Amino acid sequence: MALTREQMARRAALELRDGDYVNLGIGIPTLVANYVPDGIRVMLQSENGLLGMGPFPTEDAVDADMINAGKQTVTAITGAAIFNSAESFAMIRGGHVDVTILGAFEVSVHGDISSWMVPGKLVKGMGGAMDLVAAARNILVIMTHADKSGASKLLDACTLPLTGAACIRKVLTDLAYLEIADGAFHLKERAPGVSVEEIVARTAGNLVVPSDVPEMRFAL
Amino acid sequence: MALTREQMARRAALELRDGDYVNLGIGIPTLVANYVPDGIRVMLQSENGLLGMGPFPTEDAVDADMINAGKQTVTAITGAAIFNSAESFAMIRGGHVDVTILGAFEVSVHGDISSWMVPGKLVKGMGGAMDLVAAARNILVIMTHADKSGASKLLDACTLPLTGAACIRKVLTDLAYLEIADGAFHLKERAPGVSVEEIVARTAGNLVVPSDVPEMRFAL
Amino acid sequence: MNGFDKVVGSYEEALAGLSDGMTVISGGFGLCGIPEGLIAQIRRMGVRELTVVSNNCGVDGFGLGVLLEDRQIRKVIASYVGENKLFEQQLLNGDIEVELTPQGTLAEKIRAGGAGIPAFFTATGYGTPVGEGKEVRHFNGRPFILEEAITGDFAIVKAWKADRYGNAIYRHTAQNFNPMAATAGRITVMEVEEIVEPGELEPSQIHTPGIYVNRLVLGRFEKRIEQRTVRAG
Amino acid sequence: MNGFDKVVGSYEEALAGLSDGMTVISGGFGLCGIPEGLIAQIRRMGVRELTVVSNNCGVDGFGLGVLLEDRQIRKVIASYVGENKLFEQQLLNGDIEVELTPQGTLAEKIRAGGAGIPAFFTATGYGTPVGEGKEVRHFNGRPFILEEAITGDFAIVKAWKADRYGNAIYRHTAQNFNPMAATAGRITVMEVEEIVEPGELEPSQIHTPGIYVNRLVLGRFEKRIEQRTVRAG
Numbered sequence: 001m002a003l004t005r006e007q008m009a010r011r012a013a014l015e016l017r018d019g020d021y022v023n024l025g026i027g028i029p030t031l032v033a034n035y036v037p038d039g040i041r042v043m044l045q046s047e048n049g050l051l052g053m054g055p056f057p058t059e060d061a062v063d064a065d066m067i068n069a070g071k072q073t074v075t076a077i078t079g080a081a082i083f084n085s086a087e088s089f090a091m092i093r094g095g096h097v098d099v100t101i102l103g104a105f106e107v108s109v110h111g112d113i114s115s116w117m118v119p120g121k122l123v124k125g126m127g128g129a130m131d132l133v134a135a136a137r138n139i140l141v142i143m144t145h146a147d148k149s150g151a152s153k154l155l156d157a158c159t160l161p162l163t164g165a166a167c168i169r170k171v172l173t174d175l176a177y178l179e180i181a182d183g184a185f186h187l188k189e190r191a192p193g194v195s196v197e198e199i200v201a202r203t204a205g206n207l208v209v210p211s212d213v214p215e216m217r218f219a220l
Numbered sequence: 221m222a223l224t225r226e227q228m229a230r231r232a233a234l235e236l237r238d239g240d241y242v243n244l245g246i247g248i249p250t251l252v253a254n255y256v257p258d259g260i261r262v263m264l265q266s267e268n269g270l271l272g273m274g275p276f277p278t279e280d281a282v283d284a285d286m287i288n289a290g291k292q293t294v295t296a297i298t299g300a301a302i303f304n305s306a307e308s309f310a311m312i313r314g315g316h317v318d319v320t321i322l323g324a325f326e327v328s329v330h331g332d333i334s335s336w337m338v339p340g341k342l343v344k345g346m347g348g349a350m351d352l353v354a355a356a357r358n359i360l361v362i363m364t365h366a367d368k369s370g371a372s373k374l375l376d377a378c379t380l381p382l383t384g385a386a387c388i389r390k391v392l393t394d395l396a397y398l399e400i401a402d403g404a405f406h407l408k409e410r411a412p413g414v415s416v417e418e419i420v421a422r423t424a425g426n427l428v429v430p431s432d433v434p435e436m437r438f439a440l
Numbered sequence: 441m442n443g444f445d446k447v448v449g450s451y452e453e454a455l456a457g458l459s460d461g462m463t464v465i466s467g468g469f470g471l472c473g474i475p476e477g478l479i480a481q482i483r484r485m486g487v488r489e490l491t492v493v494s495n496n497c498g499v500d501g502f503g504l505g506v507l508l509e510d511r512q513i514r515k516v517i518a519s520y521v522g523e524n525k526l527f528e529q530q531l532l533n534g535d536i537e538v539e540l541t542p543q544g545t546l547a548e549k550i551r552a553g554g555a556g557i558p559a560f561f562t563a564t565g566y567g568t569p570v571g572e573g574k575e576v577r578h579f580n581g582r583p584f585i586l587e588e589a590i591t592g593d594f595a596i597v598k599a600w601k602a603d604r605y606g607n608a609i610y611r612h613t614a615q616n617f618n619p620m621a622a623t624a625g626r627i628t629v630m631e632v633e634e635i636v637e638p639g640e641l642e643p644s645q646i647h648t649p650g651i652y653v654n655r656l657v658l659g660r661f662e663k664r665i666e667q668r669t670v671r672a673g
Numbered sequence: 674m675n676g677f678d679k680v681v682g683s684y685e686e687a688l689a690g691l692s693d694g695m696t697v698i699s700g701g702f703g704l705c706g707i708p709e710g711l712i713a714q715i716r717r718m719g720v721r722e723l724t725v726v727s728n729n730c731g732v733d734g735f736g737l738g739v740l741l742e743d744r745q746i747r748k749v750i751a752s753y754v755g756e757n758k759l760f761e762q763q764l765l766n767g768d769i770e771v772e773l774t775p776q777g778t779l780a781e782k783i784r785a786g787g788a789g790i791p792a793f794f795t796a797t798g799y800g801t802p803v804g805e806g807k808e809v810r811h812f813n814g815r816p817f818i819l820e821e822a823i824t825g826d827f828a829i830v831k832a833w834k835a836d837r838y839g840n841a842i843y844r845h846t847a848q849n850f851n852p853m854a855a856t857a858g859r860i861t862v863m864e865v866e867e868i869v870e871p872g873e874l875e876p877s878q879i880h881t882p883g884i885y886v887n888r889l890v891l892g893r894f895e896k897r898i899e900q901r902t903v904r905a906g
Contacts, residue, residue: 048613066613071469084547162569293900299607300643345754
């Protein structure tokens with residue numbers, strides 16, 4: 001069975017280490033914060049200038065001057081720091097954020113990522129995504145394995161304009177967890193109940209399948 | 221008579237306008253702060269990160285954490301701002317400081333300045349001088365007209381390594397006030413009692429002398 | 441007062457000299473920390489053919505979005521311009537031009553403009569449409585593209601408190617692009633929630649030193665919220 | 674505590690891993706805001722062949738000057754190295770190499786190192802010995818030279834107060850190069866006058882966010898004054 005959004009978030013959360021500074025993109029990546037394993041603390045960076053993002057505020061604590069990069073009202077945790085956008089991206093560009101988790105339209109065997117622009121549709125902009133993928137040492141892409149028409153999103157080469165080139169090393173889909181190296185996707189884990197054959201069938205890009213592909217686990 | 225150090229500082233102070241942010245180099249430039257005309261307020265920038273430098277502290281107010289770019293203990297005026305060195309030089313390099321007054325070994329008819337390095341002598345470093353001369357829109361050099369051996373310091377080309385190229389437009393010496401334009405020094409004012417002939421004799425670089433060269437005044 | 445008193449008495453004075461065809465850099469992120477009153481004044485002035493540099497371009501009827509209604513903007517340099525139907529329509533009609541710039545590159549380009557750095561290299565955008573036509577150079581074996589600084593004829597900035605000299609602090613995440621914008625305007629205009637006397641702000645805690653601020657005006661702010669998200673109390 | 678607690682119990686722990694031949698970036702201006710205790714620890718460790726990046730190199734017997742006594746420094750990148758007889762002597766003997774860098778360029782190179790900017794253009798130094806051998810490019814008709822970023826194996830930084838997460842503030846002009854140095858070390862070590870609990874520092878007033886700080890140690894400081902200048906009370 002393909003993973004649910006919550007299962008994807010839960011599996012992604014296992015990539016986090018105690019003390020990690022983490023930037024989470026919108027969508028499923030945002031959910032990852034809900035599944036951080038016991039005994040692990042991470043600090044969330046929001047690229048509009050907040051290190052130590054907390055939960056949404058209670059109704060009476062809503063403050064227009066306190067938002068996240070998704071323009072949602074948020075809170076700051078005890079021990080947070082707030083700074084300007086140049087400083088925020090100095091932090092990102094300089095590689096100080098340990099983990100970035102974000103969505104994508106396509107990922108290639110070379111680690112290229114397309115996530116911001118579909119030709120023919122109105123282009124709203126890349127926001128901070130290009131900075132994040134160009135800078136982070138450790139990026140996890142979370143996306144469905146195939147698009148709505150069933151076409152694979154794991155490709156030999158991206159067909160959409162890139163967000164970044166040769167920057168992605170890890171991909172989690174609703175079917176599998178894969179690592180990218182030497183011009184191929186390396187199948188590392190499969191979703192419970194999903195066969196290697198199904199993953200092979202749904203992966204368009206060069207895929208390396210080891211003799212043993214364990215089922216994914218959702219706890220350490 | 222050649223100007224005294226105090227007269228030079230007094231004349232230089234007439235270049236200041238109300239509301240100017242000013243960076244003063246060590247030596248005679250520092251004295252300029254003592255002669256700011258009535259009705260004019262300037263704010264002193266010290267490149268180690270202080271905008272709004274005040275006088276030296278009283279003995280009981282000395283604080284090792286409060287120094288100027290000359291490493292002297294100082295105070296901050298009411299309404300000062302303190303920041304890091306990158307910000308301080310962003311301010312300087314970005315042209316936000318209105319007036320810079322500094323000393324020099326030599327100045328050329330092209331506006332080149334040498335002020336930091338004498339070959340054969342130990343080189344201590346340029347500190348912030350190169351940043352200041354490269355950035356300020358309005359620089360006044362204060363120096364003696366000739367060196368101790370009597371050799372002119374106003375030259376067709378600097379003989380010492382440069383601090384900056386084509387950046388100086390105004391020079392005040394103990395004999396004259398000159399402006400630099402079109403590859404020449406333009407004699408604008410002479411020190412009281414100093415003849416045009418003496419200035420001509422002591423200026424090695426191309427000098428343009430108008431028909432009337434007024435005596436310098438020391439008040440508005 | 442003296443030459444360092446930046447306070448002006450009205451929005452009219454604050455933006456005097458702004459004219460057709462100029463480039464205006466605006467602080468703000470989404471609708472957070474935007475110079476609401478200065479934007480409204482630009483609308484009242486009716487200046488046209490503006491190039492606006494801002495991370496976003498407001499929403500329909502609020503923030504920079506209001507400048508679209510009378511077609512005052514010719515070009516926008518931004519990282520994200522969703523949330524605005526009028527903008528989309530003018531873009532599709534070719535009435536407005538947009539130069540999409542990665543958010544961190546945009547912040548750095550404005551900082552560079554204020555700091556006298558004409559250009560810098562960054563990895564952001566290499567291999568993407570953003571890198572097309574830009575110089576590529578390798579450092580330590582990695583490719584980077586050359587990005588140039590941005591400066592404006594005017595910068596419009598919103599701070600929380602400023603003293604009369606223009607020394608200012610920002611509140612929470614309303615800081616965002618405002619400190620960089622403040623450095624990059626030939627004329628920088630700041631509107632604030634509160635004007636205090638010099639000395640009331642701790643010198644080492646000032647976000648924007650007054651040297652960057654040319655005019656300071658006391659504003660009033662609606663502070664509209666774009667995405668009101670709450671949790672149960 | 675948790676993974677964000679940066680506090681270590683000793684100077685030994687603070688500088689564990691520092692070894693011969695490494696590059697160390699130090700905060701401080703003159704003797705103001707220098708990491709006195711960390712410098713003393715480097716001396717005790719006896720590591721050699723260091724490249725030291727710092728605006729100045731201390732004085733005889735204090736600050737970075739103490740590292741000259743046992744010849745631990747191979748190269749200094751600084752803007753001004755006067756005030757130090759031992760330094761002069763080692764320089765004249767060829768025991769030490771110095772790369773003089775304009776102060777603003779030095780600050781920007783360290784900032785760039787921390788910010789992932791590999792190189793930038795600046796007008797500073799064009800036409801001078803500093804510009805020799807560097808690429809020149811014109812922007813808006815003006816010549817600029819290309820300067821590259823600096824990073825260090827270690828950065829040593831002195832702050833006033835920091836919380837356990839490493840969020841720090843500096844006192845008065847002891848700020849200087851410290852915030853940039855903090856961003857540019859592969860391992861950044863900070864010593865402070867006071868360690869406080871998270872939440873005690875106002876988030877928008879933090880100079881150095883804790884993300885840059887790997888190890889935090891409580892220090893003791895002599896705070897020697899280089900030029901004691903006073904006026905009559």
